[in-house]
Amino acid sequence: MGRKTGSARSTWASFLKSIASFNGDLASMTAPPFILGKTSLVEYSAYWTEHPKLFVAPAKESDPEKRALAVLTWFLSTLKQQYSSRSEKLGSEKKPLNPFLGELFLGHWDDGEAGRTELISEQVSHHPPVTAYSIFNEKHGVRLQGYNGQKASFSSMTITVKQVGSARLHIDAYDEDYFITLPALHIEGLVYGTPYVELERSTVIQSSSGYFAKIEYTGKGWVSGKKNCFTATLQKTGSKEILYTVSGQWTDSFTIKKGKTEVASFSHKTNSTAALTLRPLEEQDPLESRRAWAKVAAAIERGDYDDTGVEKSKIENAQRELRKKEKADGIPWETRYFSAVGEHPVVDGLVGLINKGSSPFSLDDPAKTNGLWVFDEKKYRDIKSGKKNADLKAVVEKVEVATVHAPASE
Numbered sequence: 001m002g003r004k005t006g007s008a009r010s011t012w013a014s015f016l017k018s019i020a021s022f023n024g025d026l027a028s029m030t031a032p033p034f035i036l037g038k039t040s041l042v043e044y045s046a047y048w049t050e051h052p053k054l055f056v057a058p059a060k061e062s063d064p065e066k067r068a069l070a071v072l073t074w075f076l077s078t079l080k081q082q083y084s085s086r087s088e089k090l091g092s093e094k095k096p097l098n099p100f101l102g103e104l105f106l107g108h109w110d111d112g113e114a115g116r117t118e119l120i121s122e123q124v125s126h127h128p129p130v131t132a133y134s135i136f137n138e139k140h141g142v143r144l145q146g147y148n149g150q151k152a153s154f155s156s157m158t159i160t161v162k163q164v165g166s167a168r169l170h171i172d173a174y175d176e177d178y179f180i181t182l183p184a185l186h187i188e189g190l191v192y193g194t195p196y197v198e199l200e201r202s203t204v205i206q207s208s209s210g211y212f213a214k215i216e217y218t219g220k221g222w223v224s225g226k227k228n229c230f231t232a233t234l235q236k237t238g239s240k241e242i243l244y245t246v247s248g249q250w251t252d253s254f255t256i257k258k259g260k261t262e263v264a265s266f267s268h269k270t271n272s273t274a275a276l277t278l279r280p281l282e283e284q285d286p287l288e289s290r291r292a293w294a295k296v297a298a299a300i301e302r303g304d305y306d307d308t309g310v311e312k313s314k315i316e317n318a319q320r321e322l323r324k325k326e327k328a329d330g331i332p333w334e335t336r337y338f339s340a341v342g343e344h345p346v347v348d349g350l351v352g353l354i355n356k357g358s359s360p361f362s363l364d365d366p367a368k369t370n371g372l373w374v375f376d377e378k379k380y381r382d383i384k385s386g387k388k389n390a391d392l393k394a395v396v397e398k399v400e401v402a403t404v405h406a407p408a409s410e
């Protein structure tokens with residue numbers, strides 16, 4: 001982030017004042033132009049599997065304890081991308097584009113050894129914003145599903161974000177499930193105009209095979225002064241014996257110890273991320289994020305904030321038109337790949353295990369985010385085979401009609 005010019009500093013100062021009267025919905029905040037990101041939040045699901053080899057590694061461990069450790073190692077390897085890749089690339093955290101209802105982000109990673117890992121991410125709710133995702137590797141039979149929303153609050157010049165939602169990893173070969181909770185975070189550096197994420201408190205991973213991992217995000221190390229520190233332990237559910245301890249920085253490297261002996265380590269320096277493949281823009285569905293936001297992203301890229309506003313309001317107006325039309329027709333928007341369910345036997349079972357094994361754990365009431373979102377394999381296959389094309393066509397026409405005829409921004 002370069003030095004702030006006078007005007008930027010003053011808009012940032014007034015922005016900080018505006019946060020003080022913050023209502024909790026980050027998306028509703030109008031942030032100063034230089035902090036606007038050109039990436040939609042629906043793309044953030046991709047951060048879960050930018051190390052495909054680590055994502056599929058658990059499927060190769062026949063020993064359940066080593067498999068649970070491989071899942072913990074993969075989870076820990078995702079944190080840098082999830083929470084600090086924008087700061088690294090862009091000089092600070094940026095405000096993501098607020099996905100419209102039904103916005104899609106579809107892609108895949110092709111990795112020599114791991115094979116193909118496919119990503120499906122969909123904005124399943126706009127108020128409150130909720131993103132659902134399904135990421136799977138058929139070759140190794142490893143599948144991740146999850147959803148997340150954010151509840152934000154503001155105090156003493158920091159934005160605190162509580163994540164609502166959870167992730168579930170399934171390993172076909174062992175018919176095993178892992179329930180993963182999401183870290184709370186806060187935004188530091190706001191005063192300096194270079195916001196960045198620090199993780200806080202703790203999260204858990206509970207496996208159906210009876211292993212329990214707890215990760216404590218300790219932030220700035222007391223002694224080392226290094227930021228983004230954590231410690232994690234792996235134990236059998238209900239047993240006090242610590243099988244492994246993991247510690248380090250989630251943005252750099254960490255070591256795995258069995259008792260006092262170091263048995264493994266991971267460093268981002270020697271593990272580069274795999275590139276995600278997307279379809280070319282002209283082949284994308286109008287609901288796909290990069291195509292839908294192309295004009296907004298280009299305007300932000302060239303720093304043309306007036307045009308950013310004009311193009312953004314076209315999308316927002318089109319969405320308002322669609323909502324009005326749905327209300328008039330009495331046909332609510334149908335999410336394409338995910339369905340909301342009130343409960344989920346696997347999740348309920350794993351949450352039960354956590355409660356048996358450790359301090360009572362309250363899964364954020366899924367109802368607050370319109371229920372637990374699960375991937376609808378059948379819908380996915382029908383669309384892939386073209387059986388559901390008709391609906392697709394109708395939806396596409398509806399969206400394009402709304403977009404084309406949206407009244408010009410007032």
Ligand SMILES: CCC(=O)OC[C@H](C)CC[C@H]1O[C@H]2C[C@H]3[C@@H]4CC=C5C[C@@H](O)CC[C@]5(C)[C@H]4CC[C@]3(C)[C@H]2[C@@H]1C
Pocket residue numbers: 026027029030031035044045047082083093094095096148150159161163187195197
């Ligand atoms: C709206 C206020 C504003 O613009 O403040 C300026 C700053 C850019 C700080 C607020 C934004 O900070 C961003 C960080 C984003 C989270 C980063 C990573 C993840 C993990 C992913 O799996 C799910 C989404 C999540 C939690 C992002 C949510 C949105 C966050 C908090 C952005 C803030 C608007």
